[in-house]
Amino acid sequence: MPLLKAEGLGKSYSAETKVLNDINFEVNSGEFLCIIGPSGAGKSTLLRCINRMVEISEGKVIFDDMDVGSVNKKELRKLRTNIGMIFQHYNLVPRVTVIENVLHGRFGYKSTLQGILGRFTEEEKERAFFLLEKLGIAEHAYKRCDQLSGGQQQRVGICRALIQEPKLILCDEPIASLDPNSSKIIMDYLKTISTELGITCLVNLHQVEVAKEYANRIIGLKQGEIVFDGSSKSLYEDQIKNIYGMEMRELITV
Numbered sequence: 315m316p317l318l319k320a321e322g323l324g325k326s327y328s329a330e331t332k333v334l335n336d337i338n339f340e341v342n343s344g345e346f347l348c349i350i351g352p353s354g355a356g357k358s359t360l361l362r363c364i365n366r367m368v369e370i371s372e373g374k375v376i377f378d379d380m381d382v383g384s385v386n387k388k389e390l391r392k393l394r395t396n397i398g399m400i401f402q403h404y405n406l407v408p409r410v411t412v413i414e415n416v417l418h419g420r421f422g423y424k425s426t427l428q429g430i431l432g433r434f435t436e437e438e439k440e441r442a443f444f445l446l447e448k449l450g451i452a453e454h455a456y457k458r459c460d461q462l463s464g465g466q467q468q469r470v471g472i473c474r475a476l477i478q479e480p481k482l483i484l485c486d487e488p489i490a491s492l493d494p495n496s497s498k499i500i501m502d503y504l505k506t507i508s509t510e511l512g513i514t515c516l517v518n519l520h521q522v523e524v525a526k527e528y529a530n531r532i533i534g535l536k537q538g539e540i541v542f543d544g545s546s547k548s549l550y551e552d553q554i555k556n557i558y559g560m561e562m563r564e565l566i567t568v
C-alpha cells in the first residue's frame with residue numbers, strides 16, 4: 315500500500331487554464347522524493363492539492379488510505395496532523411519565541427481555545443526542546459524568531475513540522491531563500507528525517523543539482539504534467555533540457 319497516490323489529478327484555478335493535468339504517481343512510506351520544474355510548472359499547486367489547501371478539480375489524491383478530496387472538515391483536520399509543511403519563507407510567527415513557534419505544530423491536536431490560550435503539556439514542551447536540540451538551535455529557544463538567521467528559522471520550521479509527528483512532510487522550495495551553506499544544512503536535516511525517522515518527504519526544488527544529490531526519486535513537472543518520474547541517476551541532461559527547455563549548465567549559472 316503506497317502512503318500517497320495521485321490518480322488523474324487535475325487542478326484549475328479558473329475556467330480557462332489547467333494548472334495540473336492528469337497527474338499520476340504513487341509514493342511509498344519513507345521515500346525522499348524531489349519535484350523539479352521551472353517556475354509556474356505547478357509544483358506548489360501539487361503540494362497544496364495533497365493536503366487540500368486548494369480544492370482538487372479532477373481525479374483523486376489518496377493519502378494514508380483516505381480520499382483527500384472527499385473527507386469532511388473533521389477528517390481533514392485529522393488528516394492534516396499527519397502532514398507537516400515547510401515553506402520557502404518559513405511561515406513562522408516572527409514576534410513570538412522559537413519554542414512557541416515549534417509548539418504551534420501541536421495546534422492540530424487541540425481545541426481552538428486550548429490553542430489560543432497556549433495550553434501545552436509538559437511533555438509537549440520537553441519534546442519541543444528535544445527537537446530544537448536535535449536541530450542545533452536549543453540555545454535560541456527563548457529568542458524571538460525574527461532574531462534568527464534564515465537558516466535557523468527554517469530549522470524552527472522543521473521542528474514545528476516534526477512535533478506534529480507527521481507521516482509525510484511537504485517542503486515547498488525549502489532552500490530558495492538560503493545561502494549555499496544553510497541550504498546544505500537544511501537538505502541534510504531533511505534527508506536525515508527521512509532516513510532515520512522514516513518520514514516520507516516530498517521536496518519541491520528548482521535546483522536540479524540539489525535534487526540529484528539528495529533525492530532517491532525525482533518527478534519532473536512541465537506545464538502541469540509529469541514529464542519525468544524515475545531515479546535521480548536516470549535523470550539525464552536531455553530530460554533536464556526537456557523539463558526546463560535549456561541545458562543544466564546554464565541553469566546552474568542562473
Ligand SMILES: Nc1ncnc2c1ncn2[C@@H]1O[C@H](COP(=O)(O)OP(=O)(O)O)[C@@H](O)[C@H]1O
Pocket residue numbers: 327328333351352353354355356357358359360
Ligand atoms: N491561487 C492561484 N490562483 C490563480 N492561479 C494560480 C494560483 N496559484 C498558482 N497559480 C498559477 O498556477 C500556475 C502554477 O503555479 P505554481 O503551482 O505556483 O507553480 P510553481 O510552484 O511550479 O512555480 C501558474 O501559472 C500560477 O500563476
Ligand SMILES: [Mg+2]
Pocket residue numbers: 357358359486487
Ligand atoms: Mg512554487
